[in-house]
Amino acid sequence: MPSNKINKKKIKKSGPKGKQILSPKGMHDVLPEEAQARDKLYKVAKDVLEFYGFGKIETPIVENAELFSRTVGESTDIVEKEMYAVRSRGKEHLVMRPEMTASVVRSYLEHGLHRLPQPQFLYYIGPAFRHENPQAGRYRQFWQIGAEVLGGESDPIYDAQIIIAFSRLLGELKLKNLIVGINSIGGTADRQNYKKKLLEHYRLHNKEICKDCMRRMKTNPLRLLDCKSRSCQNIIDEAPSVLDHLSSPSKAHFKSVLEFLDEAGIPYVLKPRLVRGLDYYNKTVFEIFTEDDEKGELSLVGGGRYDYLAEILGRRSVAGVGAAMGVERVLEAAKERDPSFGTPRSKKRVYLIHIGDLAKRKSISLLEEFREAHLPIIGNLGKTSLSNQLEAADKAGATLALILGQKEVFEEDIIIRDMKTGAQETIPLKKAVKEIKKRLK
Numbered sequence: 209m210p211s212n213k214i215n216k217k218k219i220k221k222s223g224p225k226g227k228q229i230l231s232p233k234g235m236h237d238v239l240p241e242e243a244q245a246r247d248k249l250y251k252v253a254k255d256v257l258e259f260y261g262f263g264k265i266e267t268p269i270v271e272n273a274e275l276f277s278r279t280v281g282e283s284t285d286i287v288e289k290e291m292y293a294v295r296s297r298g299k300e301h302l303v304m305r306p307e308m309t310a311s312v313v314r315s316y317l318e319h320g321l322h323r324l325p326q327p328q329f330l331y332y333i334g335p336a337f338r339h340e341n342p343q344a345g346r347y348r349q350f351w352q353i354g355a356e357v358l359g360g361e362s363d364p365i366y367d368a369q370i371i372i373a374f375s376r377l378l379g380e381l382k383l384k385n386l387i388v389g390i391n392s393i394g395g396t397a398d399r400q401n402y403k404k405k406l407l408e409h410y411r412l413h414n415k416e417i418c419k420d421c422m423r424r425m426k427t428n429p430l431r432l433l434d435c436k437s438r439s440c441q442n443i444i445d446e447a448p449s450v451l452d453h454l455s456s457p458s459k460a461h462f463k464s465v466l467e468f469l470d471e472a473g474i475p476y477v478l479k480p481r482l483v484r485g486l487d488y489y490n491k492t493v494f495e496i497f498t499e500d501d502e503k504g505e506l507s508l509v510g511g512g513r514y515d516y517l518a519e520i521l522g523r524r525s526v527a528g529v530g531a532a533m534g535v536e537r538v539l540e541a542a543k544e545r546d547p548s549f550g551t552p553r554s555k556k557r558v559y560l561i562h563i564g565d566l567a568k569r570k571s572i573s574l575l576e577e578f579r580e581a582h583l584p585i586i587g588n589l590g591k592t593s594l595s596n597q598l599e600a601a602d603k604a605g606a607t608l609a610l611i612l613g614q615k616e617v618f619e620e621d622i623i624i625r626d627m628k629t630g631a632q633e634t635i636p637l638k639k640a641v642k643e644i645k646k647r648l649k
């Protein structure tokens with residue numbers, strides 16, 4: 209049993225003599241420019257998902273480990289080697305969430321959302337944590353925007369609606385050449401039959417496969433198809449197709465999903481080897497890529513149906529389907545297409561310049577007047593010299609400056625300066641808000 213006491217000796221000394229402390233490997237700071245791009249993405253996501261009827265849900269970043277070992281699956285990479293355990297003073301075994309679907313279903317059951325009209329449409333935005341090997345597009349803390357349809361019938365229309373909503377979302381970000389890769393892994397019985405066939409195929413090749421796949425044959429045969437090792441690719445290509453092993457109801461469900469996508473004009477490709485990294489899926493599984501990355505491994509969105517997940521958690525059967533989108537990957541794709549993604553179009557801006565202590569004091573109430581009138585005005589009351597402030601106004605792209613000096617404060621005036629031409633005009637201080645309102649129009 210690991211002790212909950214934090215070993216102080218192990219925390220290296222920092223400070224002037226210690227090593228510089230950096231952010232943890234694979235986890236990144238978001239600086240203001242990047243934050244603007246993210247905010248834009250969140251806004252588009254909120255608009256699109258709320259349009260499709262999803263309501264926002266927030267769940268804790270930390271959950272009981274069992275939530276994921278029971279749902280995502282004991283023998284998945286995520287649970288086997290990628291979860292961050294949280295040391296706390298209590299006895300609970302807590303982890304940083306590696307994904308949010310299980311959390312949303314837990315919350316749905318915990319708060320009796322099944323008593324509300326069904327299905328419930330829920331969406332979330334937040335960070336997830338996986339101890340993976342960091343590389344481009346793969347981080348240890350990454351953000352996901354996800355949406356889930358929970359309850360009601362296991363109706364293929366909801367599978368299609370999830371795919372349509374995320375396609376629309378990526379479309380609104382002007383991402384082109386999107387491909388939906390889609391497959392069905394059927395129900396529990398279909399998969400049992402298929403696993404047998406798959407293992408027969410792998411037994412014929414058990415001398416050629418990688419070590420991980422040797423293990424997967426015993427622990428999680430479906431995941432054999434997910435192997436990224438080169439030596440296994442031919443064996444995957446020649447493996448029997450799960451689509452040939454679907455029962456009639458699973459087949460009918462899948463056919464309907466595809467028909468709905470046809471109706472919505474969403475292009476897709478069948479990917480009979482797509483199984484996805486989590487254990488809880490049944491029937492439909494899908495990923496969305498950009499065409500440039502179809503061969504690559506960096507999907508923008510991943511999702512599927514999970515009609516058995518709630519039962520594993522709460523002895524209540526709840527149909528479910530959903531998807532999650534990787535914020536960093538989508539932002540990278542959006543920036544590749546348009547490097548200025550998220551930088552606001554240049555707005556008319558006003559910069560307040562003060563000279564002297566009296567003007568500084570007066571500026572505080574003047575700023576409040578502008579705030580009250582919802583007029584954007586910037587400035588830096590910490591700066592002192594005029595030239596410094598003029599330079600800052602220029603850098604900030606201000607079109608107008610308001611200059612308040614000692615003389616102006618005494619005479620209850622203020623100067624308006626056109627930053628482009630340098631032309632200046634003195635007006636009564638109490639008319640400043642009205643005048644700026646006029647000029648910003």
Ligand code: ATP
Pocket residue numbers: 307338340345346347348349350352484485505506507508509510511532533534535536537
């Ligand atoms: P991959 O096959 O790329 O490992 P996954 O199947 O593990 O993805 P999901 O669990 O379905 O991914 O998560 C949904 C989305 O979250 C992915 O499509 C991707 O955009 C993003 N994502 C997953 N893992 C990471 C990560 N480590 N870093 C950044 N984004 C990620």
Ligand code: MG
Pocket residue numbers: 485
């Ligand atoms: Mg993964």
